[in-house]
Amino acid sequence: MQNQEYSVGLDIGTTKIVAIVGRRNAHGKIEVMGVGKAKSLGVHKGIVNNISQTINSIKAAVAEAQASAGVPIHKVTVGIAGKHIRSLQHSDYIMREHPDQYITEKDIEALKEQVKKLVMLPGEEIIHVLPQEYKVDSEGEIHEPVGMHGKRLEANFHVVVGQMGSIRNIARCVKEAGLEMEALTLEPLASSEAVLTKEEKEAGVAIIDIGGGTTDIAIFKDNIIRHTCVIPYGGGIITDDIKEGCSIIEKHAEQLKVKFGSSLPDMEKESTFVTIPGLHGRQDKEISLKTLAQIVGARVEEILEMVNTELKAYGAFEQKKKLIAGIVLTGGGSNLKNLRLLANYTTGFDSRIGFANEYIVNDKNQYLKGPEFATAIGLLMESLKIRDKKSYTTEVENTAEATESTPAEMVSDNGQETVSNEETGESNAERKRKGLTFGQSLMEKVKKFFEEVE
Known part of the structure; x- marks a missing residue:
């Protein structure tokens, strides 16, 4: 239920730890359900230096947020900062197996996964792989390649790297506080979500x-x-x-x-x-x-x-x-x-x-207006985006399953019977692999038949 209705942002800062519980309303704005705040005792310059104190501070902030929201907190999106963070620019590409099919999110994820295999300095780990501009075959300066056709998919990436030890310490503190870490986000990226406009x-x-x-x-x-x-x-x-x-x-x-x-x-x-x-x-x-x-x-x-x-x-x-x-x-x-x-x-x-309450609809007493809440609100927004993406993916998968389970022999809108899979000699799975619709696969069969006759 938690995953369906609301999300939680957890800002583990040097001076304070903030947990914000919220959900989207019917108009797409964020409704804050509860806020919890505790003094941060085990963090120095953005890095955890006392595990037990940090766990206690997280528990205190989350308990207050649960009490004010009236809901249990299980998953959180957490921020990371600290002097160990560095970034670099990197270009990479993949050669697509089926260039006749259009580019999908899966292709972009495959490209990102390839970048994640980059060899880092000892003790470092990649936190974010952020695409900047894409190139499809010889065409450059593409911001959204999904839906395009091409063999070679290339992109420039902004790669954010951090110390493995610091990342593991944050993950351990979250886990031992009885929470599941949904995602780890660089804090300035979270803050930018909350206070910057698209025009800026x-x-x-x-x-x-x-x-x-x-x-x-x-x-x-x-x-x-x-x-x-x-x-x-x-x-x-x-x-x-x-x-x-x-x-x-x-x-x-x-x-x-x-x-x-x-x-x-x-x-x-x-x-x-x-x-x-x-x-x-x-x-x-x-x-x-x-x-x-x-x-x-x-x-x-x-x-x-x-x-x-x-x-x-x-x-x-x-x-x-x-x-x-x-x-x-x-x-x-x-x-x-x-x-x-x-x-x-x-x-x-x-x-x-930059004030952080622009996307919040129910901050009547202006409590969240303070810029000190920018990161926590940004983390909540990131968590809601992750939830929305998961909901969309599930919806698409369910639609695909429903299509797969449709009987092979179907009747069209005008009442005429369409050709069954057995007549074309091709399975749904084969057509899906080729990226063809039922009509397209039938056309392929007809073409093949005439080629053989000739």
């Missing part, structure tokens, strides 16, 4: 997801994924800098960052102070908002310079590859005051904050 992907856009432990980047152009990477710094390192720079505890540093942190020191007054309570009877501490902004701004600028390096590596400043839609900032770190202005200045691209 077409025009050229970079999504910058600033999480607690990592900053994830995905670049799209002509509606195709062009570049992905993970920078091993996020909001957590800004909190650490405040803690060290102001000599305060982590809890107070986080509160300062969230409530008063700014990315542009020049826009803060030196005369404005905030008071931090002293520990165990010690004197309260006064911190200048300008000093706080200088600490925050220095680290944010460093992260944005790394983003700039990745944009240059892709070629975003070249005329052909230019990102017309600029940058979309999302993730919890994008809540920082004046971040958008600093991003505009540092990268030279126009930017906006």
